[in-house]
Amino acid sequence: MQCYQVKKTGGLDNLIIVDSKVLEPLAGQVLVRWRASSLNYHDYMVAVGGIPCEDGRVPMSDGAGEVVAVGKGVTTWKTGDRVMSLFFPNWLNGKPTVTNSAMVSGDTTDGYAREYSCIGAHALTPMPVDYSFTQAATLPCAALTAWRALMVEGNLQAGDSVLIQGTGGKSIFALQIAKAAGAYVYATSSSDEKLEQLKTLGADEVVNYRSDEKWGRTLWKQSGGIDHVLDVGAETTLKHSVEAVAMGGNISLIGVLGGVTAKLVMPTLFFKHVKLSGLAVGSRYMQEKMVSAINVNNIKPVIDKTFAFTELKQAFEYQTTGAHFGKIVVNYDH
The missing domain is CATH 3.40.50.720 (NAD(P)-binding Rossmann-like Domain)
Known part of the structure; x- marks a missing residue:
């Protein structure tokens, strides 16, 4: 599979694509095929080194995709389920704490600028009904x-x-x-x-x-x-x-x-x-409640422009112009 990494952070030229092996999910994990991500200012700061991170970090805090394999003991998801990532993978409910907010997708842990990844079954929520992957990828952060x-x-x-x-x-x-x-x-x-x-x-x-x-x-x-x-x-x-x-x-x-x-x-x-x-984003419980409200009210995201997976650098360059109205999405199926 293809995967982005942030190397020697300090500019968009250090955002590179590498080939990586698709792993099998461990117990308690699922394998997700990511279909889309969307740009946030936080992602840009990681990409250009404004937020220092580990060399080789996979960026992007938003992800939408489908479950393609399920690890041992997982009963909450099945193959074909359409899912979204969490900004804080370990903040499930209740108040934020130092522990549950330490892991940040695309920052302190690898994000979703990749075609596949194994992820804890707890660190996902369903997508809204009738949403495309492109639409769902706008939700987890903004x-x-x-x-x-x-x-x-x-x-x-x-x-x-x-x-x-x-x-x-x-x-x-x-x-x-x-x-x-x-x-x-x-x-x-x-x-x-x-x-x-x-x-x-x-x-x-x-x-x-x-x-x-x-x-x-x-x-x-x-x-x-x-x-x-x-x-x-x-x-x-x-x-x-x-x-x-x-x-x-x-x-x-x-x-x-x-x-x-x-x-x-x-x-x-x-x-x-x-x-x-x-405040910074929210918990899995909040995301689940938001999805329920979106389903009831039929809210659809405003998407300004989409880019292909290989055009992440160009997407960030467009973001810096401030010309967009709504979200900028990277669609992996382009």
Whole structure:
């Protein structure tokens, strides 16, 4: 089989394809034929060395495929089952701990930029009904992060207001989940064309953050305060998120697209009684609940562009342009 490895991390030129042997599953494992993966900023940082990892690491935290062999003692899966990976293979339920979140797919353990791999039977969930592999590959990181921020940590209720920032995968999924739950959604982008696309997907009000340098205050005035804010930019967005959030509202810190640090005006947080939560993806139980909700609401991912397995480097290069709207997928069957 073919398999990507990150060698001497430091740039996309060190992302190489190697030939590797297909192994037989051990007891408690299944052999999965991976059919697709999707790009996340975390994957890009691993690929270019921004997140140091073991030399030869197989990248990509998202995977969708089918079970082709079952190891001894496995009763939860059978040959032909269509499955998705977990970002945290050992976080099954309950709260995150140092132990259950130590293993990260495509980072501290091998990911899914490969045609086959043996994986613990516990580290998979079913795909949504009627989803293609291409569609399912968008879910384990971006969609689950949005689901956890809104539905698990935020306890989103019908009639609540939500702010999404930009048009990456997490933000688009948050828009779709919020609308399915009956929320009123505000959205930002630097592109008027993308703002129109956001409206088409259901965004109720939009703001161009490039033409409005005080967009956080603008949203506060328009909304009277937004209940749930999903902050993806850290340094470039958090100040605005604090200005836009409602009294007693929630800010979920789910990205660092604008920088890994941010300054905070603490009295504003105090006197707005803001709940500020940092979170990374979620557990298997959360992913299973998300899949159930997707099945009921018939949510379909927004896919901007697909690339062949051999075009992973080109896919990352496209990601860095910021031109995409929704998810970028690598389809192994191309």
